[in-house]
Amino acid sequence: MSSVSESSKPVPAKRKLAAKPHLVQDKVFFGVARAAAVGAVGIVGLILAYLLFMSWETLAKQGFNFIFGSQWTAADPENMIFQIGPMLWGSLLIAFNGVILAVPMAIAAAYFIEFLATSRIAKIATTVVDLLAAIPSIVIGLWGVGVFTPVAAHWAELLNQNLGFLPLFKNEAGSFVGSPFIAGWIVAVMIVPIITSVTREIFSQLDRDVINAATALGASRSSTFMKVILPTSSGGIVGGVLLGLGRALGETVAIFFVLNLSFEINWVDVIEGRGGSIASMIVAFFGAATPEEVKALIAAGLVLFVITLLINWLAAVIVAKAQPWRK
Amino acid sequence: MSEQQTATTSLPRPDQSPWQVRDSRKTRNLVLASVLPAIVSAAIALGMNIDATIAMLLIFVPLQLVSAGFVGYRIFGRKGIADASLVIFTIFFSALVGVLLFSVLFSVITEGAKAISPQFFLQNNVYITSTTSLEYGGVGHAVLGTFIIVGLTTLVTVPLGIALAVYLTETPSKARGAVRTLVQAMSGLPSVVAGLFVYAALISTGFTKYAGWLGSLALIPLMLPTITRVAEEALRLVPVELRNGALALGAPSYRAFFQVTLPAAKSGIITAVLLGIARIIGETAPLLLTVNYANNTVLNPLESMAALPTYIYQNLDSANDTSLQRAWGAALVVLIFVGIIFTAARLATRPKTAKQKVDKNV
Amino acid sequence: MSDLSNAANLSTIEAHLRSEDVNVWFGERHVLRDVSLTFPVNQVTALIGPSGCGKSTFLRTLNRMHELIPSAGFAGRILLDGEDIYEPGVDPTNVRLKIGMVFQKPNPFPTMSIKENVLSGLKLSGRRGYDATEIVETSLRRASIWNEVKDRLGDPATSLSGGQQQRLCIARSLAMNPEVILMDEPCSALDPGSTRRIEETIEELSETMTIVIVTHNMQQAQRVSHQTAFFLAEDGNPGGVVEFGKTEDVFNNPIDLRTNDYVNGHFG
Ligand SMILES: Nc1ncnc2c1ncn2[C@@H]1O[C@H](COP(=O)(O)OP(=O)(O)O)[C@@H](O)[C@H]1O
Numbered sequence: 001m002s003s004v005s006e007s008s009k010p011v012p013a014k015r016k017l018a019a020k021p022h023l024v025q026d027k028v029f030f031g032v033a034r035a036a037a038v039g040a041v042g043i044v045g046l047i048l049a050y051l052l053f054m055s056w057e058t059l060a061k062q063g064f065n066f067i068f069g070s071q072w073t074a075a076d077p078e079n080m081i082f083q084i085g086p087m088l089w090g091s092l093l094i095a096f097n098g099v100i101l102a103v104p105m106a107i108a109a110a111y112f113i114e115f116l117a118t119s120r121i122a123k124i125a126t127t128v129v130d131l132l133a134a135i136p137s138i139v140i141g142l143w144g145v146g147v148f149t150p151v152a153a154h155w156a157e158l159l160n161q162n163l164g165f166l167p168l169f170k171n172e173a174g175s176f177v178g179s180p181f182i183a184g185w186i187v188a189v190m191i192v193p194i195i196t197s198v199t200r201e202i203f204s205q206l207d208r209d210v211i212n213a214a215t216a217l218g219a220s221r222s223s224t225f226m227k228v229i230l231p232t233s234s235g236g237i238v239g240g241v242l243l244g245l246g247r248a249l250g251e252t253v254a255i256f257f258v259l260n261l262s263f264e265i266n267w268v269d270v271i272e273g274r275g276g277s278i279a280s281m282i283v284a285f286f287g288a289a290t291p292e293e294v295k296a297l298i299a300a301g302l303v304l305f306v307i308t309l310l311i312n313w314l315a316a317v318i319v320a321k322a323q324p325w326r327k
Numbered sequence: 328m329s330e331q332q333t334a335t336t337s338l339p340r341p342d343q344s345p346w347q348v349r350d351s352r353k354t355r356n357l358v359l360a361s362v363l364p365a366i367v368s369a370a371i372a373l374g375m376n377i378d379a380t381i382a383m384l385l386i387f388v389p390l391q392l393v394s395a396g397f398v399g400y401r402i403f404g405r406k407g408i409a410d411a412s413l414v415i416f417t418i419f420f421s422a423l424v425g426v427l428l429f430s431v432l433f434s435v436i437t438e439g440a441k442a443i444s445p446q447f448f449l450q451n452n453v454y455i456t457s458t459t460s461l462e463y464g465g466v467g468h469a470v471l472g473t474f475i476i477v478g479l480t481t482l483v484t485v486p487l488g489i490a491l492a493v494y495l496t497e498t499p500s501k502a503r504g505a506v507r508t509l510v511q512a513m514s515g516l517p518s519v520v521a522g523l524f525v526y527a528a529l530i531s532t533g534f535t536k537y538a539g540w541l542g543s544l545a546l547i548p549l550m551l552p553t554i555t556r557v558a559e560e561a562l563r564l565v566p567v568e569l570r571n572g573a574l575a576l577g578a579p580s581y582r583a584f585f586q587v588t589l590p591a592a593k594s595g596i597i598t599a600v601l602l603g604i605a606r607i608i609g610e611t612a613p614l615l616l617t618v619n620y621a622n623n624t625v626l627n628p629l630e631s632m633a634a635l636p637t638y639i640y641q642n643l644d645s646a647n648d649t650s651l652q653r654a655w656g657a658a659l660v661v662l663i664f665v666g667i668i669f670t671a672a673r674l675a676t677r678p679k680t681a682k683q684k685v686d687k688n689v
Numbered sequence: 690m691s692d693l694s695n696a697a698n699l700s701t702i703e704a705h706l707r708s709e710d711v712n713v714w715f716g717e718r719h720v721l722r723d724v725s726l727t728f729p730v731n732q733v734t735a736l737i738g739p740s741g742c743g744k745s746t747f748l749r750t751l752n753r754m755h756e757l758i759p760s761a762g763f764a765g766r767i768l769l770d771g772e773d774i775y776e777p778g779v780d781p782t783n784v785r786l787k788i789g790m791v792f793q794k795p796n797p798f799p800t801m802s803i804k805e806n807v808l809s810g811l812k813l814s815g816r817r818g819y820d821a822t823e824i825v826e827t828s829l830r831r832a833s834i835w836n837e838v839k840d841r842l843g844d845p846a847t848s849l850s851g852g853q854q855q856r857l858c859i860a861r862s863l864a865m866n867p868e869v870i871l872m873d874e875p876c877s878a879l880d881p882g883s884t885r886r887i888e889e890t891i892e893e894l895s896e897t898m899t900i901v902i903v904t905h906n907m908q909q910a911q912r913v914s915h916q917t918a919f920f921l922a923e924d925g926n927p928g929g930v931v932e933f934g935k936t937e938d939v940f941n942n943p944i945d946l947r948t949n950d951y952v953n954g955h956f957g
C-alpha cells in the first residue's frame with residue numbers, strides 16, 4: 001500500500017515560475033508602476049538630500065548653538081549667527097499647548113459620537129468634524145485674527161487676573177495679544193478633527209460585547225469609561241495625539257498671523273505676547289534673506305521636518321499596535 | 328435605511344444599547360438639570376455684573392454638575408453622580424468643538440457675504456489699494472490662478488499617485504513596504520518646507536523667478552501621500568476574486584487592471600483625487616515662497632500668479648478694514664470650493680453603497 | 690496492490706491533461722507532494738478530500754493561477770496535450786485561455802451587465818471580430834441560464850441570484866471556448882436547486898470538454914464524475930493523492946482504508 005507520507009522519492013527541485021510578464025503591454029504596465037515607485041522615492045530622496053546638503057554649512061558652522069542659541073543676525077557678513085532656540089522651543093510650546101487644549105475636546109467629541117449620540121446626531125457630528133478638518137489653515141488664521149484673538153486675549157487676561165500667581169500665567173508686558181496661548185488655541189482648532197477621528201475609530205472598534213457585559217454586571221457608564229474604554233484604547237489615542245502634534249508643528253500661516261515672533265526665548269509664559277515658531281519664521285524671513293540666511297532657514301526647516309518625521313513614525317507605530325485588525 | 332432610523336428614534340431601545348439615552352423621563356431630568364443652572368447663572372452674572380466667561384466656568388458648569396449629579400443620584404443611586412459628571416463633561420467639551428466650528432463657519436459666511444457680489448468673482452485686483460471701496464475689485468484672477476496651479480499639480484500627481492498605488496497593490500515587489508513608508512513620510516513634510524525647498528533650489532539660485540509652475544511643483548509632495556494612500560485603499564478594497572476571475576479568463580494584467588479592477592475601484596479613486604485637491608487647495612505657505620502674488624489676471628504659469636490662499640494672506644497682511652473684508656470674501660470662496668469638493672467626494676462614494684445594499688436584498 | 694494500478698488502467702485512454710510529480714510550496718511550507726494524475730479527454734474528474742489538503746492549490750497549478758500567490762513554489766510538470774505548460778517560453782495567459790476556471794464563490798464583474806460579463810473574457814484577452822449576439826446566446830444556453838436572463842441581458846450581473854451568478858460565470862468561461870474547465874467547489878455556496886442545475890450543465894459540457902471539479906459533496910462526485918482522486922494531508926505532512934481511479938471503484942471498492950473511511954463519512 002503506498003501512502004502519502006511514506007514516499008521515498010526525493011523531493012524534486014523547485015521550478016522557476018514566470019517572474020516577468022510576457023506581453024509588451026504588461027511589461028509597460030508594470031514598468032510604469034515601477035517607474036512611479038522609483039520616481040516617488042527619487043522625489044523624497046531628492047528633497048531629503050537637498051535639505052541636508054543645503055543645511056550642512058549652517059549646521060557645521062553654528063554647531064549645537066544652532067538649536068540651543070537665541071540669536072539671529074545676518075548683518076555682519078564676517079560673523080553671521082543663526083540660532084533657532086526660541087523658534088524651536090516656541091514651535092514645541094505652541095504644539096503642546098494645542099494638544100493639551102485639543103485632547104479633552106477630541107476625546108469628548110469621540111465619546112459623544114460613539115456612545116452618547118443617537119445615530120442620526122452621530123452622523124451629523126461626524127460630518128461636522130470632517131468639515132472642520134477640511135477648512136484650510138489660512139481661513140482659520142483669518143478667523144484667528146478677525147474673531148478669535150480678542151476673545152482668547154480676554155480669556156488670557158482673566159487667567160492672569162485670577163491665576164496670575166502661577167508662573168505659567170505671568171504677564172509683565174501687559175499685552176495679551178500674539179501669545180503662544182492664542183496660537184495654541186488656533187492649532188487646537190486644527191488638530192481636534194485629527195485626534196477625534198482617530199479616537200472615534202478606536203472607540204468604534206472596541207468590542208461592544210465586552211462593554212455591554214460590563215454594564216450588564218452593573219458597571220456604571222463612568223466606570224466603564226474609566227476602566228474599560230480608556231485603558232483599551234489609550235494606545236490608539238496616544239497615536240492620534242502624536243499625529244495631531246506632528247500637524248501642529250508644521251502649521252505655518254495661521255500661527256504667523258496670531259503670534260508675535262520674538263528671539264527672546266519664552267519658556268513657559270504662555271500668555272505673554274511673544275513666542276516662536278520655526279514655520280512662521282521661515283515665512284517671515286525668506287523674502288529679505290541673504291543666500292547664507294536661506295541656508296540657515298533650510299536647516300531650520302530640516303530640523304522641523306526631522307522632528308515631525310520622528311513623531312509621525314512614532315504615531316504610526318503606536319496606532320498600528322493599537323489596531324492590529326488594520327493589518 | 329431611513330425607516331430604521333425613525334424607528335430607532337421613536338422607540339425606546341431595550342437594554343441591548345444602554346448607551347443611548349432615550350427615556351423621556353431621563354430627557355426631562357437632563358433638561359431640568361441644565362436649564363435651571365443656566366437660568367440661575369445667567370441671573371447671577373447679569374445681576375452681579377460678572378464676566379460671562381467666569382460665569383460660565385465658575386457658576387454654570389459647577390451648578391450643572393451639582394444638579395445633574397443630584398438627578399443622577401435620584402435615578403441610579405451613588406453611581407449616578409459619576410455618570411452625570413461624565414455626561415456633563417462630554418457634552419461641555421463636545422459643545423466647545425461645535426461652537427468653535429460654528430464660529431469659524433458663521434464668521435466666514437456673514438463677513439464673506441458682505442464682500443461677495445458678482446463683480447467679486449469676475450474682477451481682479453489691479454488698481455485696488457487698501458482703501459478702495461468693496462464695489463471694485465475681486466478674486467477672479469485668484470480663482471483662475473488657483474485652478475491653474477492646483478490643476479497642474481493634479482495633472483502630475485494623480486497619475487503618479489495611481490501608478491504608485493498600482494505598484495503597491497499589483498506588483499509582487501519586496502520593496503513595497505519601504506516605498507509606502509517613504510511616500511507616507513512625505514505627509515509629515517511641513518508645507519512651508521516644501522515651498523522653501525523649491526525656493527532655495529530654483530529661485531534663490533537665480534535659476535528662475537517666482538512662477539505658478541513652481542507652486543505646482545511645491546504642492547506635489549504634499550498631495551502625493553494623500554492620493555497614494557486613498558487610491559491604494561480603494562484598489563485593495565476590490566476583491567481579489569475579481570482580479571483572479573479576469574486573469575483566469577486569460578486576461579493580461581494590464582487589461583485585468585483597466586477593465587476590472589479600476590472600474591470596480593472608480594469611486595474610491597475619485598475620492599482619492601478629491602481629497603488630494605482638498606488637501607492642497609488652501610495651502611498658502613508653499614505658494615508664498617514660490618509664486619508670490621499678482622494683482623492682474625495671469626494665466627501663464629511661467630509667471631507669478633494670484634491664488635486664493637495668497638490673496639487672503641496679502642489682504643490679511645495689509646490689515647485694513649476693506650482689505651480684511653476682501654480676505655473674508657476670498658475665504659468664503661475657498662470654503663465654497665472645499666464644500667463642493669467635500670460634497671462631490673460624498674456623492675462619489677454614495678451611489679455604490681446604495682447599489683450594494685440593493686444587491687444584498689436581491 | 691498500489692493505487693497506481695488504477696491509474697494505469699485509465700492511462701490507456703487518451704490523456705488530455707496530466708500532472709507529473711507535482712509538488713507545491715507556500716514559502717517554505719511544502720503543501721503538496723508528488724501528485725500525478727491523468728485527465729482524459731471529455732471526462733469529469735472529481736477531486737475530493739478533507740479541507741486544507743491542497744485540492745484547490747492543485748487545481749490552481751493546472752492553469753498557472755498558482756503562481757499569482759507571491760510565495761508560491763512549484764515542481765513537477767503539467768502536460769496539456771503532451772506539452773509542459775510550465776516551460777519557460779509559455780505565456781500563462783495562453784494557458785488560461787485553453788484551461789478555464791470557475792471559482793468557489795461566484796465572481797461576476799460587478800461593473801458589467803450580464804451580456805458584458807459573458808463577453809468579458811473575449812474583451813479581456815483582446816479578441817476581435819466575433820459575433821457577440823451569437824456567442825452570448827450559445828454560452829448562456831450551454832450554461833443553462835439563457836431562458837432566465839434572455840430578456841434582461843443589459844441588467845447588472847449583480848442583480849442575479851447566487852446560483853444564476855455562478856452559471857453566468859460558467860457561461861463567461863464557456864464563451865472562451867476552453868478545452869478544459871476547472872471548477873473549485875462551484876456549488877458550495879448554492880442552494881440545492883441551483884446545485885442540481887449546475888450538475889446537469891457539467892454533464893452536458895463533458896460531452897465536449899475535459900472537466901476537473903473539486904467537491905466536498907460525495908453524492909455530487911458520484912453523480913457527475915467519471916474518475917475520482919482522493920487527496921489527504923496527514924498531520925504535518927504535505928498533502929498528496931491517496932487513491933485515484935474510476936469513481937465507482939473509489940466509492941464502492943476503495944483500496945485504501947483511509948479512502949474508505951472518508952467516503953463513508955468517518956472523518957473530514
Ligand atoms: N495563499 C496561500 N498562502 C499560504 N498558504 C496557503 C495559501 N493557500 C492555501 N494555503 C495552504 O495550503 C494548504 C492547502 O490549501 P487548499 O488548497 O486551499 O486546501 P483545500 O482546497 O483542499 O481545502 C492549506 O494548508 C492552506 O493553509
Ligand SMILES: [Mg+2]
Nearest residue numbers: 744745746873
Ligand atoms: Mg479549497
